[in-house]
Amino acid sequence: MKIGGIDIGSRYIKYVLLRGTKVIEFQRKETGHNPLSVCEELLAFARPEKLVATGYGRDLIEIYENVKTITEIKAVAKGAKAIFPNVRTIIDIGGQDTKVVSLNKDGDVINFEMNDRCAAGTGRFLEIMAKTLGYDLESFGYNCVDKNGSIKINSLCTVFAESEVVSLISKGEKRETITYALHESIVSRVISLIKRLEIRDDIIFTGGCAKNSCLKVMLEERLKRKIYVHKNPYMHAAYGAALYAMEN
Amino acid sequence: MPKDYKTMWSGLDMNLTAHEGLLGVLTDAYKNIYLSQRNRPEGMKYFDFVISEVHGLRIEEILEAKKEKRKVIGTFCVYVPEELILAVDGVDIGLCAGAEVGTDEAEKYIPRNTCALIKAFMGFKLAGLCPYIQTTDLIVGETTCDGKKKAYEIFNELTGGKVYVMEVPNKKDADGLLLWRNEVKRFAKKLEELSNKKINLEKLKEASQIVKEKRRALQRLSLLRAFDPSPVSGLDALLINQVSFYDDPVRFTEKLTELCDELDERVKKGTGVTEKGSKRILISGSPMAIPNWKLHAIIEGCKASVVGEESCVGERNFMASLDDGFSSVEEGIQKIADRYMNIHCACFTPNEERMKDIGDMTRRLKAGGVIHYAIQFCTPYMMEAYKAKKVVDIMKVPFLRIETDYSMEDMGQLKTRIEAFLEMMGDGVHE
Numbered sequence: 001m002k003i004g005g006i007d008i009g010s011r012y013i014k015y016v017l018l019r020g021t022k023v024i025e026f027q028r029k030e031t032g033h034n035p036l037s038v039c040e041e042l043l044a045f046a047r048p049e050k051l052v053a054t055g056y057g058r059d060l061i062e063i064y065e066n067v068k069t070i071t072e073i074k075a076v077a078k079g080a081k082a083i084f085p086n087v088r089t090i091i092d093i094g095g096q097d098t099k100v101v102s103l104n105k106d107g108d109v110i111n112f113e114m115n116d117r118c119a120a121g122t123g124r125f126l127e128i129m130a131k132t133l134g135y136d137l138e139s140f141g142y143n144c145v146d147k148n149g150s151i152k153i154n155s156l157c158t159v160f161a162e163s164e165v166v167s168l169i170s171k172g173e174k175r176e177t178i179t180y181a182l183h184e185s186i187v188s189r190v191i192s193l194i195k196r197l198e199i200r201d202d203i204i205f206t207g208g209c210a211k212n213s214c215l216k217v218m219l220e221e222r223l224k225r226k227i228y229v230h231k232n233p234y235m236h237a238a239y240g241a242a243l244y245a246m247e248n
Numbered sequence: 249m250p251k252d253y254k255t256m257w258s259g260l261d262m263n264l265t266a267h268e269g270l271l272g273v274l275t276d277a278y279k280n281i282y283l284s285q286r287n288r289p290e291g292m293k294y295f296d297f298v299i300s301e302v303h304g305l306r307i308e309e310i311l312e313a314k315k316e317k318r319k320v321i322g323t324f325c326v327y328v329p330e331e332l333i334l335a336v337d338g339v340d341i342g343l344c345a346g347a348e349v350g351t352d353e354a355e356k357y358i359p360r361n362t363c364a365l366i367k368a369f370m371g372f373k374l375a376g377l378c379p380y381i382q383t384t385d386l387i388v389g390e391t392t393c394d395g396k397k398k399a400y401e402i403f404n405e406l407t408g409g410k411v412y413v414m415e416v417p418n419k420k421d422a423d424g425l426l427l428w429r430n431e432v433k434r435f436a437k438k439l440e441e442l443s444n445k446k447i448n449l450e451k452l453k454e455a456s457q458i459v460k461e462k463r464r465a466l467q468r469l470s471l472l473r474a475f476d477p478s479p480v481s482g483l484d485a486l487l488i489n490q491v492s493f494y495d496d497p498v499r500f501t502e503k504l505t506e507l508c509d510e511l512d513e514r515v516k517k518g519t520g521v522t523e524k525g526s527k528r529i530l531i532s533g534s535p536m537a538i539p540n541w542k543l544h545a546i547i548e549g550c551k552a553s554v555v556g557e558e559s560c561v562g563e564r565n566f567m568a569s570l571d572d573g574f575s576s577v578e579e580g581i582q583k584i585a586d587r588y589m590n591i592h593c594a595c596f597t598p599n600e601e602r603m604k605d606i607g608d609m610t611r612r613l614k615a616g617g618v619i620h621y622a623i624q625f626c627t628p629y630m631m632e633a634y635k636a637k638k639v640v641d642i643m644k645v646p647f648l649r650i651e652t653d654y655s656m657e658d659m660g661q662l663k664t665r666i667e668a669f670l671e672m673m674g675d676g677v678h679e
Binding site: 056070071072073074097108109110111112114116 | 651658660661664665667668671672675
């Protein structure tokens with residue numbers, strides 16, 4: 001039996017198809033302005049017999065397809081636990097949310113924190129800043145090299161931070177220095193969320209921003225702990241949703 | 249066909265076009281949130297009617313009362329003694345507002361970073377949308393937070409000097425109690441002057457009885473919610489509590505008693521609004537003024553039940569009872585003052601009694617989770633979330649802290665957090 005998990009995020013929709021517990025298909029597409037049609041496209045590609053939806057847009061698909069939904073918090077915990085059996089803490093930085101999730105030994109969620117309503121400290125923040133500095137998102141983290149830079153981005157708000165960046169550019173600051181400061185700003189924001197919970201090892205970093213190696217290294221330095229990242233960090237929530245579909 | 253109140257409204261100097269828009273939005277919201285609920289008790293029909301006439305029939309009644317030379321007293325807080333208002337034949341109307349209205353107008357006078365409740369009562373006045381404010385003879389403020397305290401100075405200007413402020417002390421010690429007793433005495437005097445009536449023992453006893461019976465009916469409703477399944481939804485119970493602030497108190501008590509009789513029957517049959525064993529949530533924190541139904545709607549939309557509100561629009565309003573065995577007006581006024589000092593608002597320091605209430609309510613209502621609700625910039629409650637969490641943690645009950653306002657922009661975020669919280673509760677897991 002083919003079982004699916006779909007994670008309708010604010011920036012990307014991720015789709016996992018399982019046969020047994022094995023992932024036989026993974027797809028990721030931009031959410032765009034019509035997420036439902038993107039979902040249909042992904043599902044048409046390989047229609048599952050059972051499907052569970054998660055993510056910001058989970059209810060959208062529930063209405064049309066009568067599928068079960070779980071929150072991305074539960075889903076990411078399930079997915080991460082299946083891949084990293086020793087996981088106790090998940091840092092998930094996605095398109096519009098940053099979440100920190102604590103798990104018990106069995107992999108159940110025991111606590112979580114989420115950013116407030118705005119995009120400060122999320123993937124969207126990085127995306128906009130990368131664009132302002134003329135990088136694509138993928139290479140942004142690799143240009144995060146100037147550790148001796150003395151500047152600090154003070155604005156938490158994405159809009160204000162962008163104007164701060166623009167004025168730094170016009171002052172002649174190096175792109176790399178600004179890039180480093182931007183990453184530091186996002187890390188401080190995430191650390192303040194993490195501090196509200198009790199952090200236990202192993203720590204897994206998931207979501208689109210986990211692809212950014214600079215963020216990972218900076219988080220490790222600040223927490224003085226090792227952080228694990230899967231080669232496909234986009235997948236965890238969709239995978240977790242599929243596993244949930246299988247069990248229920 | 250509902251009655252046309254346009255002449256009445258324009259007589260009250262309201263903005264008719266904007267008001268029509270507001271009523272449209274309210275009617276739609278009420279239909280979506282309230283009338284779509286399943287298994288509602290028959291007795292809710294009265295409250296549906298009250299809401300449908302919120303700016304109509306009730307205002308007409310109030311204007312009739314004014315013709316009989318009765319005074320209309322607008323209040324913002326459960327510390328303002330209702331007994332005294334009724335003892336001079338006054339009409340007590342809670343003016344707190346729970347909708348994002350007239351924000352841009354309000355922000356001309358008060359800072360942007362002000363709590364939604366303050367912004368709303370300013371906004372309703374400035375946008376000409378609240379017939380209640382227009383009918384008042386006196387508006388009673390109180391010093392329960394810095395924002396309100398200072399906003400009342402401006403509100404006084406906007407209402408042509410109608411505002412009278414009572415000082416609520418910061419501590420519950422002997423000095424605080426003395427200050428408060430004097431404040432209540434002064435308030436009684438103010439009411440006597442305004443109404444040109446003397447408070448006598450008979451009147452004070454009669455008024456105390458009316459309020460006592462109203463509180464008893466609300467207490468009974470609260471006790472009924474302890475059953476599983478709860479015979480009434482959290483949304484409906486919240487609405488009843490909201491209506492208690494502006495409806496005629498005698499009629500309100502009668503109708504609520506009828507409803508509670510019906511709920512008794514439901515309990516006997518074991519029927520309710522949700523299935524037995526549904527997740528049960530206690531809400532604790534800032535008040536939810538009408539029509540603020542946001543959090544309850546999200547929670548109950550996720551098939552859980554809100555079983556109690558440790559809130560001013562809720563338990564804090566009716567929990568403490570008045571010792572009405574007094575034999576003089578002076579003694580009565582003092583006993584009334586003492587009764588109000590038993591309300592456990594976060595404006596007091598320390599405020600351990602509230603923590604005890606949270607623990608007691610969690611146990612009594614068999615809540616499986618506690619959601620601490622603070623309106624943004626409501627600093628006293630935002631601060632007390634820390635202590636509330638400690639109390640709830642000891643009981644090994646999951647706790648979620650939420651800070652929000654009246655806007656709908658964080659609905660998606662809140663829904664995810666609440667749903668994840670309910671999932672966590674459902675798994676029944678521990679460290």
